[in-house]
Amino acid sequence: MTQETFQKAADLYAYLLKYHQLERDDDRTLYQAYVEDLEVQKAVKRLGAAAQFDLALYGNTIYLIPQQDNTTFGYTRSELKNRLVGSNASYEAYNLAMFIILVFLMECYDANGETSKARDFMKEEELEDLVEQYLREGSALYSEEEEKKMGISFHKLYEHYNALSGSESLGAKVKTKEGFISKIMSFLSAQQLVDYVREDHMILLTPKLNAFMDFDLLNRTNYDRVEAIFETIKEEHHE
Numbered sequence: 001m002t003q004e005t006f007q008k009a010a011d012l013y014a015y016l017l018k019y020h021q022l023e024r025d026d027d028r029t030l031y032q033a034y035v036e037d038l039e040v041q042k043a044v045k046r047l048g049a050a051a052q053f054d055l056a057l058y059g060n061t062i063y064l065i066p067q068q069d070n071t072t073f074g075y076t077r078s079e080l081k082n083r084l085v086g087s088n089a090s091y092e093a094y095n096l097a098m099f100i101i102l103v104f105l106m107e108c109y110d111a112n113g114e115t116s117k118a119r120d121f122m123k124e125e126e127l128e129d130l131v132e133q134y135l136r137e138g139s140a141l142y143s144e145e146e147e148k149k150m151g152i153s154f155h156k157l158y159e160h161y162n163a164l165s166g167s168e169s170l171g172a173k174v175k176t177k178e179g180f181i182s183k184i185m186s187f188l189s190a191q192q193l194v195d196y197v198r199e200d201h202m203i204l205l206t207p208k209l210n211a212f213m214d215f216d217l218l219n220r221t222n223y224d225r226v227e228a229i230f231e232t233i234k235e236e237h238h239e
Helices: 003-019 028-036 038-050 077-085 091-108 124-141 144-150 154-163 177-190 207-218 223-238
Strands: 021-023 053-058 061-066 121-123 194-197 202-205
Touching: 003 021, 003 028, 003 038, 003 061, 021 028, 028 038, 038 053, 053 207, 061 207, 077 091, 077 177, 091 121, 091 124, 091 154, 091 177, 121 124, 124 154, 124 177, 124 202, 144 154, 177 194
Parallel strands: none
Antiparallel strands: 021 061, 053 061, 121 202, 194 202
């Protein structure tokens, strides 16, 4: 590796550490160095891997993605729980929040076609109905012993979800289904993973989330196992 290649890689890596992403128009020199010079690209990826990061190029943006075990730039389970449902909430509430995010992602993305994106937006009311449907039918379809093997406790999640009351105004309190989902989407919006239009009860996908999901689905990380569970529930629903 030449000194020039190393310097370009170091400059790009430092930029990504500071801003977490690089759009082409933000710094064309660094962007072109990554896109056009394979040695620079390999060097930056090696630097990222050493610090538990992946790099993904999506459209005209380079993203720095913390790996699952990266707690320096990512979140620990406890930190994520506090952000999603609050420090006083139970881990059952956290698991429900993660299930809601999973339903959202599985409905908006698939592994077919040139990109993983299957739609551009989802209404809050639709997400609430889908979560209720998957939990109700998953509880009826799987025994608690089967749930332990799959790693998804439909019975406990459904019980916790039903404990949340309904509400006529979306985004009211976290103790309502609508408020619970609203808090989750507000967090994702703050991470630029969705564009949450609260007044219209609309959840829009963002290029950043598209990039992450394309990267994840192309690597098939846990996707096949989760997809099989959801497809089984869908098939039972239509019979």
